Amino acid sequence: MGKLYVVGIGPGGFEHMTFKAKKAIEESDVIVGYTKYIDFIEPLIKDKEVLSTGMKSEVERAEKALELAKDKVVSIISTGDAGIYGMAGLILELKKDEEVEVIPGITASSSAASILGSPLMHDNCNISLSDLMTPYDLIKKRVELATQGDFIISLYNPRSHGRPHYLKECIDIIKKYRKGDTPIGVVKNALRDGQEVTLTTLENFDDTIVDMFSIVIIGNSGSYIKDGMFITPRGYKL
Structure with missing residues (x-):
């Protein structure tokens, strides 16, 4: 069974990312996120499957992350806190029976x-x-x-x-x-x-x-x- 982490990565630098956020990303098979935000964590995800999209593709990104999380461990990332203008709300609105965990980060x-x-x-x-x-x-x-x-x-x-x-x-x-x-x-x-x-x-x-x-x-x-x-x-x- 898979799992979806909704991860707030903070401002973008590793030194301001929580230990739990880093651990969730490291445990994940797939990383999903806006292209620019993926760049912030590039050193952590070199050996992982990455799905990145541009701005205004949030619904598409959320649906794909939930689909993948049925049988894989997935992290969908937001800068700052995922629950403050991030992806957490959309994921929870769309989820059905997928396992989802929201991991907070430092908001802007x-x-x-x-x-x-x-x-x-x-x-x-x-x-x-x-x-x-x-x-x-x-x-x-x-x-x-x-x-x-x-x-x-x-x-x-x-x-x-x-x-x-x-x-x-x-x-x-x-x-x-x-x-x-x-x-x-x-x-x-x-x-x-x-x-x-x-x-x-x-x-x-x-x-x-x-x-x-x-x-x-x-x-x-x-x-x-x-x-x-x-x-x-x-x-x-x-």
Whole structure:
């Protein structure tokens, strides 16, 4: 009998992958994933059958992984955490009687936060600005309500060539409720090759530095910058 591991490989470097994720990949006969993500783990899978597909082929990828897992051990991989904008939900929606185990990984907001300082120390949320799965009006509503609720906000998929204005429009929504000196951190390629870090404020934010490999973290009303680090107080009495 086979098994399907749904593996979050973290940011992409082996040093940030969990032991369990590495073990699942090593135990697998077949590795399934988006082509770029397969490249991140190439040294681990040289002797394995690999099935890779391009973007927007998630359903095809999930169906193939489940089919193979009927009599083989298979890992389907996502960067970050497989349960946060990854493949776990789709696999569980499609599965029938296949054995499936979800293995968590470090999500992009946590990776970026570790570089910026401690921006996520209080209540926070992740919002994707991609409208491939979610109507843009609903995305803007979520941004507005999260801002009103004083959540720290991590923006995933923040800016692409196909929707270059969404990020600016969402930042303009946030400006209605937050002070100009609210910290914003932008991390591109967090914890992997090509990492770039920008720490700025809401009033000085330049959306043009952001791309699809970036995470944007906007602080709450208590967040501040100290010695070049982005800090959100947890509320301890000091």
